[in-house]
Amino acid sequence: MEERKCKKCGEYMSYGLYDYYNEDWNGVSDIEKMAGYKCFNCNIVEFDEDIIENLDPDFKIMKMLYAKKRGAESPIQPIMISKVKNARMAKDIEPKVMADVLDFTEQRYGSLERNNNTPNVFLALQLEKIIGVDIHDLYEIVYIPTTLYNKLKILNDKFEVIEGIPELLDRNTEIDQEIKELKKDLTQRRAAIKRLVNEEISEEKKKNPKLSYTPKEVRDRQSDRIKDDEVNIRIMDTMVSLRAEKIDINEQIQNLTGNSKDPDKRGKKRPKEGEIERQDFLLRLGYCIDLENWERAKEIYADELDIENAKASDNDATAIDDENLDN
Ligand SMILES: [Zn+2]
Structure with missing residues (x-):
């Protein structure tokens, strides 16, 4: 000392x-x-x-x-580094042995090491015991600037931008923005209708002072009026079709990366003419990266890794409850 x-x-x-x-x-x-x-x-x-x-x-x-506030984009994003394969190899354990102990097929165990699906906590803790390491030697969370995260997100495991993906992701962002605007419009429209109903009621009361409405009656009248409102219906319909488009885009992204839930598309080896060859994302499941790839990413993006330079996006968090808008 x-x-x-x-x-x-x-x-x-x-x-x-x-x-x-x-x-x-x-x-x-x-x-x-x-x-x-x-x-x-x-x-x-x-x-x-x-x-x-x-x-x-x-x-x-x-x-x-x-x-971070609800609905706002954080300046940093968590990613998970998967080191299961390295930990297993460091302990000289064959994949077959791991598979047997876990009562998995070798294929299923291989898929776990390739991070095609997230192990749940139960499985992760079993891996810790079986391999005989600390859980942080199997999986580790690191936070990286969102700007860097967005770059990694569109790379394949050769660190190349996956053809077709950036456009799809851009459209996804656009849709999010459109939906946000529509939610604002919807809130305004509904508030205006409610005000209108309130005014009507007070007019009616002026004409007939004996008239009285319970709060529930007022609310029912407001929601009936909202339900029948053409602008309200049009905005809701647009939101529904935008959300459907988003689902479709996400399916396309999954097909491009071979992560499709549709076995026909997943099993496809060679692309047909006009189709983009399926590739694997650098970030599996949108957040999981192999240790080797992470080491490489750290070298390539050394300048951008510094979270001190991470800036919050200027997305303003419009605190509108989806619950209130979806019915
Ligand atoms: Zn002193």
Whole structure:
């Protein structure tokens, strides 16, 4: 342990565990005690810079995560690094043995290592026991800037942009934007109708002061009027067809990457004329990457990995409940 003198008064400082408060952290969470040096003369604590450096990235991630609002795009995205194959090979375990222990076919076990589906927690914890490693040596979550995530999302496992996918993803983004606008229109339209009904009722009451409506009667009248409103119907229909288009686009994306649920399309080896050859995404399931590919991605995108430079998208979070709009 080094000896440290106070820069202010020159006295020896005492090494120990002291209260640590990070101003950036804003009370969401705090590390209560951390190793550091304290001058009891001046009441100054100096914490080990190595420790702070190690802690701060996590602080920043959590701050960003907690700051995220519903419906808004986060400046960072989690991806999962899969190291199951590496862990198994490091322990010299044959895939066949893994398959037998898990009572899987070898094909099913292979599919797990290729991350064609997510292991549930139960299976992941079994892998931890069977391979004899810590679960973080099998799967690890890292946060990367959303801008980088969006780049990785359209790459195949050769780090090439998958033909046809960017256009489909662009259209998907466009649809999301259109739906958002329509939701705004819908909210406005419905509020206007409600106001109109309220005005009608107060007019009626003026003419006939004995008239009275329960709140439920008012609400029913408002929702009947909304149901029959042509603008409301038109917006709802447009939203339904946009959502159908989105489902179709996602199916096309899955076909292009060989992740189709349709066995005919999935089993297809050679593309027919005019079709794009099926390829595997770099990010399986939209978030899972092999350790080898992750190491490569870290080299290629070293400059873009820094989450400190991650910026929140300027999507404003319009807090409209889907529940209220879907009926
Ligand atoms: Zn001092």
